Amino acid sequence: MNITIFLPFFALIFGVFGGILRGLSLINGYEPQTLLPIADDKFQLFLIILSIISVILFFALSFKNKNRSDLDFETAFGSNSALFKTISVLSAMLISLCGAAGLYFTITAQDKNLYSHITDFPLWVLAVFSGLAIIGLTNAVIKKEISETNAYLALVPMFWAAFDLIVIFKNNSSSPLVSYYSFDLIPSIFLTLAFYAFAGFLYSKPKPAFMIFASSLAIVFSLTCVIGTAMAQIAAPAIWSFDMQTIVRLGCLTGGALYLFGLTSNLCKNV
Numbered sequence: 001m002n003i004t005i006f007l008p009f010f011a012l013i014f015g016v017f018g019g020i021l022r023g024l025s026l027i028n029g030y031e032p033q034t035l036l037p038i039a040d041d042k043f044q045l046f047l048i049i050l051s052i053i054s055v056i057l058f059f060a061l062s063f064k065n066k067n068r069s070d071l072d073f074e075t076a077f078g079s080n081s082a083l084f085k086t087i088s089v090l091s092a093m094l095i096s097l098c099g100a101a102g103l104y105f106t107i108t109a110q111d112k113n114l115y116s117h118i119t120d121f122p123l124w125v126l127a128v129f130s131g132l133a134i135i136g137l138t139n140a141v142i143k144k145e146i147s148e149t150n151a152y153l154a155l156v157p158m159f160w161a162a163f164d165l166i167v168i169f170k171n172n173s174s175s176p177l178v179s180y181y182s183f184d185l186i187p188s189i190f191l192t193l194a195f196y197a198f199a200g201f202l203y204s205k206p207k208p209a210f211m212i213f214a215s216s217l218a219i220v221f222s223l224t225c226v227i228g229t230a231m232a233q234i235a236a237p238a239i240w241s242f243d244m245q246t247i248v249r250l251g252c253l254t255g256g257a258l259y260l261f262g263l264t265s266n267l268c269k270n271v
Helices: 003-028 041-066 073-077 082-107 122-141 148-172 180-204 208-235 245-271
Strands: none
Touching: 003 041, 003 208, 003 245, 041 180, 041 208, 073 082, 073 122, 073 180, 073 245, 082 208, 082 245, 122 148, 122 245, 148 245, 180 208, 180 245, 208 245
């Protein structure tokens, strides 16, 4: 039995559990008045343990396929299933719409300090184009018509994820709440690695094991961030009040994780 085909679903399960632990940690693990972390936050500890187990598990299961470097792009990701088409369209729409919303909120922000928003503009523009690129790539994969022109589309989501990483680090690099923003940072790291591996199928030697590993953890930590933040917003709005740019970023993370789920599901079937 090839357990590799179940890895995307394992990632979903780990992501849901991680999100619940993250939400409980945000609700119970910080002082309401100061937002300083509480020393004995058991939910944060459980989340860290789950994260370590996730990395070890997906590394062990993914790199069983390290010798499958003979896969070309169309063979690795090709699928004509209605589910893959639906997932791709939904993720593309979600990323583009949230990117457009993020651009709107940046333009209309009361804070007109250019430096504070200098990385936001390319971030949201890249998010919009990432959604369009996903549509183009999906169409090319289904028709098996990858050309030099549409191959450039694979680079757009990678640059979006990299800019998201830059923005999160810039906005939180001086924050003392490392335990808080680290789980906002980690999804961007693995999204960047996953889309880098995805583009690598067209621009360098294919590395399916690395793609499966990075994509699985991108799904896990994106869901952890999204579900945890949503729980905190709903259950403890007096403690955690997130701005609209944070909310639309969660939409982008959801879309990115959804698209990677579709790609990784196809890849795991074809390795």
